[in-house]
Amino acid sequence: MKSFNGTGNYIASKALQLAVNAAIALERPLLIKGEPGTGKTMLAEELALSLGTELIPWHIKSTTKAQQGLYEYDAVSRLRDSQLGDEKVHDISNYIVKGKLWHAFTADQRPVLLIDEIDKADIEFPNDLLLELDKMEFFVYETQEKVVAKQRPIIIITSNNEKELPDAFLRRCFFHYISFPEAEEMKAIVDVHFPNIKQKLLDEALALFFDLREIPGLKKKPSTSELIDWLKLLLAEDIDIDVLQETRTKKVIPPLHGALLKNEQDVHLFEKLAFMHRSHR
Structure with a gap:
């Protein structure tokens, strides 16, 4: 065989x-x-x-x-x-x-x-x-x-x-x-689903995605399948790369976050952390 x-x-x-x-x-x-x-x-x-x-x-x-x-x-x-x-x-x-x-x-x-x-x-x-x-x-x-x-x-x-x-x-x-994929392996997985995705958009989206996963206290970390759903929506809605960059730098909740965060506790946690980040600037 x-x-x-x-x-x-x-x-x-x-x-x-x-x-x-x-x-x-x-x-x-x-x-x-x-x-x-x-x-x-x-x-x-x-x-x-x-x-x-x-x-x-x-x-x-x-x-x-x-x-x-x-x-x-x-x-x-x-x-x-x-x-x-x-x-x-x-x-x-x-x-x-x-x-x-x-x-x-x-x-x-x-x-x-x-x-x-x-x-x-x-x-x-x-x-x-x-x-x-x-x-x-x-x-x-x-x-x-x-x-x-x-x-x-x-x-x-x-x-x-x-x-x-x-x-x-x-x-x-x-x-x-099955260990969670590292960034390079994740790029290969994404490439299977979206072979024509712009590299800069993918890099920014992946950075945002992995940042999200690192938040301590998340009840449910976003998974590979949720990343694929989110990217599909970003492309369908034609979300600009600047929006993602601003999301990362200002620590605001990501666009179309409902594909990534699947319960209200995690959304509230992110909003609280984002508020604390802005308060300390």
Whole structure:
């Protein structure tokens, strides 16, 4: 299988490329952590694209149970069909709803299975998947059949660090933390989205963006995805570079700041700091 080097739409650092390829070689799930908006989910999408294989996404919610990833037995539909006298009630397999792991295990070509935001689920969720991810098989009690993986899927697991994951689960994963991009790497990322952006405007916008991220006490630092949104708006509104320069020198709130600051506490904090800066001049 060819190695992953990023794609035309996804700039992957050397460290991330090494982590992806190591996890594939070791046949272990790759656990990806990092700030929201640093491209964790997009990594799985672009990896599947670069390998020319299917992406099977499993987006985890607080109510998600591990069993749903294997299969679910739809007893309600079976009861309804029996009341209607439907013949298919005699075959219980008609009421087995296949989960994402089932689809990944039985795919003809080695797929990429994305288990997205695993830390959103109950603390027992990762442990409940240990056996299946280890053995690459599970048993369907209702039909007495064993589902065995045709080949081990490439598994990408993302976490926003909302809660600690169990040690037994962590031991089975290859781990990588996506560090927030430095200015040069960020320029390369922006170039993918806005290849014709004026260099001076980009330099000024990036300086403003990184200044914002350095403010102590921010509840939510602006992320890569928010920078992309903000730049899109700056270009759409044709904001002049002088406006950005004045924003930096006078420490006033940036134009279209709603794309960068996502709660009122952070807006108030910035306004307070800006006021203090002006008062001391």
